[in-house]
Every structure is written in C-alpha cells, then in structure tokens.
Amino acid sequence: MNSTEPDSNQIYHGQVYRQMGLSDDEYKLVVELLGRRPNLTETGIFGVMWSEHCSYKNSKPLLSRFPVDGPEVLQGPGEGAGVVDIGDGYAVVFKVESHNHPSAIEPYQGAATGVGGILRDIFSMGARPIAVLNSLRFGPLSSGNSDSSKSNVSRTRYLFGHVVAGIAGYGNCIGVPTVGGEVCFDECYSGNPLVNAMGVGILRHEQLQHGRAEGIGKSVIYVGAATGRDGIHGATFASEELNQNSDAKRPAVQVGDPFMGKLLIEACLEVYESGAIYSVQDMGAAGLTCSSTEMSDKGGVGMELNLNLVPQRAEKMSAYEIMLSESQERMLFVANPGREEDIFAICKKWDVPAVTVGHLIEEPVLRLKHHSETVAELPLKTVCGATPIYQREAKMPQEVIERQQQSAISWEVPEDLNSVFEQLIQTPQLASKSWIYQQYDFMVRTNTAVCPGSDAAVVRVEGTDKALAMSIDGNSRYVFLDPRTGGKIAVAEAARNVVCSGARPLAITDGLNFGNPEKPEIFWQLEQAVSGMAEACNILKLPVTGGNVSLYNETEGEAIYPTPVVGAVGLIENNVHTTTQYFKNSGDVLLLLGETKNELGGSAYQQMQLGNICGLPPELDLNTEQTLQQTLLEIIRSGIVNSAHDLSQGGLALVLLTSCTENYGIAVDLKSKLRPDVVLFSESQSRVLLSVAPENVELIDVVMQKKGVPCFQIGKVLSAETSAASGTPEVGSFEISLNNNPVIQADLQSLRNLWQNAIGREMEHSL
Amino acid sequence: MRCAVLVFPGSNCDHDLYKAANSVEGMEAEYIWYTHDTLEGFDAVLVPGGFSYGDALRAGALAARAPVHKALQCAAASGIRILGICNGFQILTECGLLPGALHRNSGLRFVCDSVSLEVSNTETCFTTGYAGKTDLPIQLPIAHGEGNYTCDPETLQKLEENGQIVFRYSGSNPNGSLADIAGITNETGNVLGMMPHPERAMSAWMGSADGRIIFESLRQ
Amino acid sequence: MLKGIVTVSLKQDVLDPQGLAVQHSLQSLGYSEAQNVRIGKSIEIWLDESDLKKAELRLRKMCEALLVNSVIENYQIEILELPLELEE
Amino acid sequence: MLKGIVTVSLKQDVLDPQGLAVQHSLQSLGYSEAQNVRIGKSIEIWLDESDLKKAELRLRKMCEALLVNSVIENYQIEILELPLELEE
Numbered sequence A: 001m002n003s004t005e006p007d008s009n010q011i012y013h014g015q016v017y018r019q020m021g022l023s024d025d026e027y028k029l030v031v032e033l034l035g036r037r038p039n040l041t042e043t044g045i046f047g048v049m050w051s052e053h054c055s056y057k058n059s060k061p062l063l064s065r066f067p068v069d070g071p072e073v074l075q076g077p078g079e080g081a082g083v084v085d086i087g088d089g090y091a092v093v094f095k096v097e098s099h100n101h102p103s104a105i106e107p108y109q110g111a112a113t114g115v116g117g118i119l120r121d122i123f124s125m126g127a128r129p130i131a132v133l134n135s136l137r138f139g140p141l142s143s144g145n146s147d148s149s150k151s152n153v154s155r156t157r158y159l160f161g162h163v164v165a166g167i168a169g170y171g172n173c174i175g176v177p178t179v180g181g182e183v184c185f186d187e188c189y190s191g192n193p194l195v196n197a198m199g200v201g202i203l204r205h206e207q208l209q210h211g212r213a214e215g216i217g218k219s220v221i222y223v224g225a226a227t228g229r230d231g232i233h234g235a236t237f238a239s240e241e242l243n244q245n246s247d248a249k250r251p252a253v254q255v256g257d258p259f260m261g262k263l264l265i266e267a268c269l270e271v272y273e274s275g276a277i278y279s280v281q282d283m284g285a286a287g288l289t290c291s292s293t294e295m296s297d298k299g300g301v302g303m304e305l306n307l308n309l310v311p312q313r314a315e316k317m318s319a320y321e322i323m324l325s326e327s328q329e330r331m332l333f334v335a336n337p338g339r340e341e342d343i344f345a346i347c348k349k350w351d352v353p354a355v356t357v358g359h360l361i362e363e364p365v366l367r368l369k370h371h372s373e374t375v376a377e378l379p380l381k382t383v384c385g386a387t388p389i390y391q392r393e394a395k396m397p398q399e400v401i402e403r404q405q406q407s408a409i410s411w412e413v414p415e416d417l418n419s420v421f422e423q424l425i426q427t428p429q430l431a432s433k434s435w436i437y438q439q440y441d442f443m444v445r446t447n448t449a450v451c452p453g454s455d456a457a458v459v460r461v462e463g464t465d466k467a468l469a470m471s472i473d474g475n476s477r478y479v480f481l482d483p484r485t486g487g488k489i490a491v492a493e494a495a496r497n498v499v500c501s502g503a504r505p506l507a508i509t510d511g512l513n514f515g516n517p518e519k520p521e522i523f524w525q526l527e528q529a530v531s532g533m534a535e536a537c538n539i540l541k542l543p544v545t546g547g548n549v550s551l552y553n554e555t556e557g558e559a560i561y562p563t564p565v566v567g568a569v570g571l572i573e574n575n576v577h578t579t580t581q582y583f584k585n586s587g588d589v590l591l592l593l594g595e596t597k598n599e600l601g602g603s604a605y606q607q608m609q610l611g612n613i614c615g616l617p618p619e620l621d622l623n624t625e626q627t628l629q630q631t632l633l634e635i636i637r638s639g640i641v642n643s644a645h646d647l648s649q650g651g652l653a654l655v656l657l658t659s660c661t662e663n664y665g666i667a668v669d670l671k672s673k674l675r676p677d678v679v680l681f682s683e684s685q686s687r688v689l690l691s692v693a694p695e696n697v698e699l700i701d702v703v704m705q706k707k708g709v710p711c712f713q714i715g716k717v718l719s720a721e722t723s724a725a726s727g728t729p730e731v732g733s734f735e736i737s738l739n740n741n742p743v744i745q746a747d748l749q750s751l752r753n754l755w756q757n758a759i760g761r762e763m764e765h766s767l
Numbered sequence B: 001m002r003c004a005v006l007v008f009p010g011s012n013c014d015h016d017l018y019k020a021a022n023s024v025e026g027m028e029a030e031y032i033w034y035t036h037d038t039l040e041g042f043d044a045v046l047v048p049g050g051f052s053y054g055d056a057l058r059a060g061a062l063a064a065r066a067p068v069h070k071a072l073q074c075a076a077a078s079g080i081r082i083l084g085i086c087n088g089f090q091i092l093t094e095c096g097l098l099p100g101a102l103h104r105n106s107g108l109r110f111v112c113d114s115v116s117l118e119v120s121n122t123e124t125c126f127t128t129g130y131a132g133k134t135d136l137p138i139q140l141p142i143a144h145g146e147g148n149y150t151c152d153p154e155t156l157q158k159l160e161e162n163g164q165i166v167f168r169y170s171g172s173n174p175n176g177s178l179a180d181i182a183g184i185t186n187e188t189g190n191v192l193g194m195m196p197h198p199e200r201a202m203s204a205w206m207g208s209a210d211g212r213i214i215f216e217s218l219r220q
Numbered sequence C, D: 001m002l003k004g005i006v007t008v009s010l011k012q013d014v015l016d017p018q019g020l021a022v023q024h025s026l027q028s029l030g031y032s033e034a035q036n037v038r039i040g041k042s043i044e045i046w047l048d049e050s051d052l053k054k055a056e057l058r059l060r061k062m063c064e065a066l067l068v069n070s071v072i073e074n075y076q077i078e079i080l081e082l083p084l085e086l087e088e
C-alpha cells in the first residue's frame, strides 16, 4: 500500500469515502456487508461500482418499464450492447453511450474516448463495428451583447469545434464510418454540453461473445494498452454535478489512442475467430474493477488478480490506481484452457500487449494481490449484488405547469414570411449539419449507401442484399414542456426516420441525459419521459436492447433540459428499397401524409420568435403513428416512392427545402384554415413528405384512404436547372403558396446557400 | 493481373481497396503484410488509404520506413505499377517514390466530400480509360486531413512539363494544394499517388462509378 | 522585434500515442537507445515589442488564453532578441 | 541517460496555415503585437546513452531517417544531461 494513501480508519474518520462518491449511508452499508471497514482500494471499488453509471441505482426501477424482449432479440440489456437478429445468420449489435462530463472538461479527448468506448462495447460482443453516430448538445453559438454571454459563446464554440474534431479524430483513424447524428444548441447546455455516441456492429450468430466468467482455474488475460493514471474515478465523476471544483479533479482526463484501438479490434476479432477465449468484456467506465467484478459475478465464480502483472505505463502505481484507472483501449479475456499461447500469438501479430494477470477461483470474491500481499478481498455479491436502489420522489415542477399554461403563439403573423424563413433556416438548429459531418469519414469500408444529410443513414451489410438504416433523435424542448409526450416523440421520430429510408425498425437504444435525480422535479422528468418512451416502444413494438443513463447534468445547480435520445436501427431486407429524402425527377408529385395542426409549442420557429419555449409540444397519437409507419413502409417496398422525408423541426417549409437538391426545386400550393406561419412551421407529428411519379398518385391515395392516413397532394417537383442560354433559372424554383396566395417565393440556390453554410459562418464569425 | 494490397498497422482502407480490385474482372488482389521483404510475382502494388500508424509524426512517415518499403522501392524501379491512394499517396511521397510532400489541409479540418476532378493526363497507364469519357469532370470522394500537396517551384515545373500531374481539383480546391494538384505520377509514369478514393466510386449506388476506370486502365 | 518560442508539451501522466508510435518505429529502425519519445509543439511568435519583461508577460497570457490546453499540457517560454536584419 | 530535444520547423517558404490561424486568433483576442506565428514540433527523446557527442550524432541520424521531412522541414537539436533522479 502506498504510504500516502489513507488507511481504513482514516477513510472512516475523515469521510474520505465521500470523495469516492459514497454517501454516509452507503458507506455504512458497505461496512455492514463486509463486517469491517474497507481499505482505500476496496472503498474505491465500491465507489465506482455503486455509482449511477455502473449500478443504475436511481434509474433501475424506471428502466424496468421498457419492453426488452422480442422475437428477434438475441441479447437484451445487460451485456456490452444489445443484439438483434437480421436473418440469414446475421445479427446487428448497437448501443448508445454518454461521455458528457469528460467532454465538458476536455472536449477533444472526451469525445474521442466516447467513440472509443462505444466501439469497444460493440466489438466486445463479437461484432465488427460498421458505423458510429452521435448526439450532441451545446449552448448557443452566438449571443446577445452581454459580456458574460460572450465568454459563454466563445467557450461553446471551443467545445463544439473540439468535440466534433475529437469524434472525427477517433472515428476517422480507427476506420469506422461516422454516418449520422444530431445536434441541438440551447442555453440550457451552456455549462453542461452533452456528447452521446452510438455504435453499430454486425456479427454472424456463431460469433456472438459473452462476458460470463465460468470455469475455475481459467486464465484471466489483460489485453491492450498499458494502464496509466488516467481518468481515475471517471465513473463517479460522471455521476456528479459539475461545479467550480471540477477543475481540481483534472487528473481524470483520458487520452484516446485510435491507432491502438484499431489494432485492438483486429486482434480481438481474430482471437474470437480462433475460439481461444471463453468470454470477454471491455474495460470501460471503472476499468479493471468493473470488468473483473461483473464478469465473475455473472458467471458465479471468483477472480484472483495479481496487479503486478498488469502492464503499467506510469511508475509506482498503487493498487487503488491500477484498479480505478480508466486508461483506454483495454479488454479482459477469460481464456479457454490451454489456449493462452494462441491468444498471445495473435496479439503479438497485431502488436497488442497481452498478459495473464490472474485466474478464476471458486470462492465468489474478487481477490487482489499486489507486491505479494492481498490488498483487497471483496465478496462479489456485496460489490455487484447489494447496490442500494433508490425510489426517488417525483414532483411536477411549478415552472413546467406555468409554461404549459402559456399560449404557444403570442405574436402576429409576420408580414414577410420569406425573410422569416431565411432567418429560420440559418439558425444552427435547422441549418445544414454539413459543417459537422464533412469532418467525419462517413464512407470508409465502402458500405455507406446513404450518407449523412438524409433522414437516416443506410449502411449495407457486406455479403448480403440487406442494409441497415440508423438514426439518432431526441427533441428535448418537447420533453421539457411535457416529458411524457416528448419521450413518446423521441421514439416515434427515430423510428419514422428509419422507416422513411425504407427500413423496418428493429429495436432502439437510448441515452437518458437528465439532471440530479435526488431533486423531485428532475426525477419527475425522468419518470415521465421514460413512461412515454416505454409506451411508444410497446405500441410501435420496439424493444429497448440497451442504453445509457447520465444523471447529474447540472452546472451550479441548473439542470439541462431533460434529454432522452433514441437510437433506432431498421432493416432493409433488399437494398433496392433504400430511399432518401431527396427529389429525383422533375414532374414528380408531392404528397403530404398526416394532419397539420395548430402546434407551435417547443418548435424551432417559436424558439426563434420568443428566444424561449412555452405551451404544449405537438401531440402524438401512437396508433396513428404506427399506421403511418406501417403503410409508408408498405408503399416504399412496393417501389412507388421516389423520396420520403419525415417532418420534424422546422415543419413543412424546412422539409420542402431539405428535399430539394441542386437540380430540383418545388412549386407548392397548400390549402388550410390555419395561420400561414403555422402551416409552414408547425411541428405536428406523424407527417411525411413523399415525391412520387404522377401515375402512382392515385394508387397511393387509395392505399392511404383505406388505412385512414390523411394524404394531400400539395404540389410538384420542378427542375431547377439553369438554362445555359439565359443564365437564369427557368422558375423561381422554390415557391409555396397558401390558398392560392404566395407565401414564400425564393431562388432555390440562394436559399440552399444560406442553409448550407450557416454553421460554418457562425463558427468563423468573430465574437 | 495479380495485385498486392499492402497492409500497415492502422491501415483502414485496405479492405475497401481489396474489395474494389477484386470486383474488377481479370484482377486478383491479395493482402501483403507490412513485414514482407519481397513483392515479386505481383503485377501491381496498391497502397491503401487510412491512417497507417495512426498518422503519427506525419501522415505516411512511419509506414514509409516499414520493412516492406525496400521491396516497394525495388518494385518501382523494375517498372511495376504502383497506385497509392490517400494515405498511400502520403506514403509514396514520404519514401521518395513521388516528389513533394502532403501537409495539413489549408482549412485545418479533415474533409470528407465528393469532388470534381479534371483528368489532366489520359495517357498514363492508370488513366487511359478516361480518354473517351464524355461526362466530365469526373467525381470521386475525398476523405483526408493532410492532402495539401506542396513542392518547390522547380519540381512543379518538371511535373507540369512531363505531364506528371494527372488529376486536378476542378471545382473548389478542398485542401489548398499547389496548382490544384490531386494526383501525380513519378517521372517514368509507373507510380501514381492521388488523394481522392477511386475505390469508393465503383458503382452507381456509391454515388459514382468513375473510380472503376482507374482499375480497369491499370489492368490493361 | 522579439521572438518568443513557446514549447508546449503533454503533462507527464498524459498518454502520448504519437510519441509511442514514433518510439517503436525508431527502435525498429535500429535506434534502440531511444527509450521514450514525447511529441509536443514549438510555437514561434514574432512580437512587435522591445521590452523583454513585457513580452514575457504577454506571451504567458497568450499561452493561457489560446496556445496551451492547461488540462493536458505544460509550457515553457523562451525569448530571443532578433537582430534587425533577421526580422522576417 | 540523456535527453535530446529536436525542434522541427517548417521551412521558411512553406506556408503554415495553422500558424496563420493562430496568429489571427491571437490578434482578434487583442494580442496585436503577435506579428507572425509559425508552428513546429518539439520532440523529446530520452536516450540510453551517456556520451554527448555520440548522442548528437545518433539524433542527427534519427532526424534524417525519420523525424524530419527535408522537403518541407528544418530541424535543430539540443541535448540535456538528466540528473539521475529525474530519469523517467
């Protein structure tokens, strides 16, 4: 034991356990369970294993509301990632993981290691990673004139720029395409940005790995980068609020090494193929502690580790440091008997360190040796099985009650809707995200069939005719105004994006980013949102196969908007059914599916007009949604849909613009009794814009009528080509009228330029 | 035609290049590990893109000194066709098989996009297939952070005079490269380095099939 | 005119994947004496300033404001006086 | 044990977009005296070697063999003697 480390009595008297994330009661419980006071290493182990990040002690009772089973689910929550059958012996593996706090402290490395971490979750299941997506939240990119908001804005731009660069830096180097994501800018994230990453992988059924350590005597093998003093106590750190003292915890910065990550993927996949290992888990949050205790607990055995054998990058590391380090790019294997040398040989080929550090024992304890002494011995049922679970109190916040009662529309219809529209499409919220995704290699591995920019990304499954559509979504403004409805919408929208791409949604993964659950108002948000999500999953028949909980997202006591994000993956059985949101032919007819309602609460338009949100979010009828999705999928599969685009933020007007291309514009005439700005910008749910050949309109109309899906013919696609002779566009190219009165008449290329480069301009702008 | 696809630690477009070459009739690609000391028996060598050695120090620097580089030099000297794509181009400049250097994009950011290219020389063994092509410029994807080609004025003049500049960016230049250079050959014309990725443009569903022509030309 | 040279290096406990890769490469090229390699930045700044003390103060501020990421990096400052004809 | 420090800088006539960007940022942050910024690398190498002369020779070779791309870069070498207790 390191002489500067406190002993068990000092930990008790000095309440050192608090720094490790244990409350007084939790510490008391540990002492009771052990029948003695734990030493520093042991206290540290309890601290991380009982953190929200590892134990879900605040969220478990809620998470049990999610449906987790389905005929195609091969692995639900509990392992590194969920696994869903996609037929012909293949399965898809996917999960979301948050890296919010590390990214707030060191945005580049925080985001990079977030990507590294989710990829290890994927390949620890035996899958080859095929795609990553991300979901990001930051403060506003520009400000009013006060000095304090100026310094916030410059910090926000720094965070945003470096988070994107970090995701790019890791994903590009490791050679997994970053194919999509979403981002929102709002004041509530100024002090507490969110960085969630979603990983997707493919395996053949027989390649599926698990994390159960079974078989007394088997060798435990450490594989990957050496252990340094990185990120010590990262998991507990992730479960605390950020405050001014966060800086003092700075040794917690881990640095990602995507080069090692790449070698590690290849080495692991080859080791699995060789059949030399029995089980595997990645070392993510809480590093060696979490992997060793969870693996042995799942298998009902014990584990003895000799910490001197653990490869170490720093000198004189203590047992505490070795166990708590969150150095990246590490895995833990349980070898099949006699196959150790095969594992070493494969790892050597890939230049990846691999060494036996211990073995499985009968007694169900974690026993750690260091310098020939036993430095920790903990019954696994205390570390893994005895975590206190909290039933928190829930209370609807007064602020929400007040906001809901306000009217969503308190301004006159603007006279010049053209300029309102121009302003709206340049808000970072609605502007093109190309500034972000062009920094990501979204094509590597040459399976990307639909690149970022469309509703969902589509990645082909090599060696088959199948493809997977994937999307990540979550509108926290809706969740803030009404967490239950917002939760439903998050699930419905992610699924709708996938359906628009021609895929049948298989399952979802979720990331729950909330404030401090010990506050009743926050717990109410969590409970409501989860209930809404669960309800949507039940009706849309989408099991939740995994996810992540990130609580305590607060700065100086101010919580973020409740932010659940939903990652959906869908299957395209035959990749000819792959559909994008982009118009394909001039003369195609535009069909709007679904009802447009007087709904502006929480909309991007309301936010722009008021600088704030109020009223109720759009309503969502899950049965209507389900019928829409099913019917849409049917007609897409029958091959008569040329483009499909779901309506979300920015409403009909934005969807029309983002379906246009350099070559195709629109002429639209709408009929409605609603205010023109509502017609254009309402974010009513369960709506989709289609473009179809004129000869198929009637057929679709009939199908929609039969299913009771409202279907309106609203205009057509026009060629936007510049005629070479005159140098001017043949048509205005982007024309919308309402009840025969023009409301937007613009030149398509200028609109597209405004929209396309808005974020880049914002980032280059001086403050 | 037998092609070697070199694999360095960290290479990540090796698989894509292998798939692309094998999809071309009459071409057979094999992976060759960076520790190999010979490339005998191969008719062409393909050096893939993608972060060999994690791009440590300078992109391509470490791979250019890996054991296989001697065999690569021999292959080049004996006139065997060598195609380096993206990181492969960086490796070829780093080991001196191509003149100049590729440094950080002028925009300082990694760029993944599809670009328009002018084929400035359709007489190299890599580009004959473009000679009759009518829908020009061609479209190929790019994905790089260090594609900013630079060399001294004398070298540039030589490149121009000898027709060694094979591809130029014809829309906006994505990385600030000198003279809009996107790809060059060596003096004898058997070594081509290019930043765009032809292996990512092999069929219409990928967005473009213009890359296939390079492989088909190479095969002849 | 003065020239400031800011040498930015990673803090001791922070992993340097780049340095590691270069170290391995040097060793496999036969430079086995290269035991540990760390790669940092060297930033040269020409300053329109003649007072050494003031220059140092300002450089320090620049480091804190922009040049150095104090979460993972350390820095050192050196200042050279430039003979007039060397000014660039 | 010796420590070599190799400072690698871009040749004078090679454009340094990163340096330029930093220079602009510094100026917009109010450091108008920052007239010109160039960014290079500082590579620290711990050498298992006690002879200064020999160390320098070997470092020079490492530079030529790997560390420096002479098409666009220059370098400078400095060698420090490390007190025993500072060896890492």
Ligand SMILES: Nc1ncnc2c1ncn2[C@@H]1O[C@H](COP(=O)(O)OP(=O)(O)O)[C@@H](O)[C@H]1O
Pocket: A134, A135, A136, A178, A179, A180, A181, A182, A183, A433, A436, A437, A451, A452, A453, A454, A455, A456, A457, A473, A497, A648, A649
């Ligand atoms: N952070 C990001 N990373 C990668 N791609 C992104 C990111 N944010 C948005 N995108 C891409 O931009 C497109 C538009 O995104 P978004 O505005 O969220 O659309 P939608 O409302 O249809 O979900 C999508 O293709 C999405 O994948």
Ligand SMILES: [Mg+2]
Pocket: A454, A455, A497, A646, A647, A648
């Ligand atoms: Mg969408």
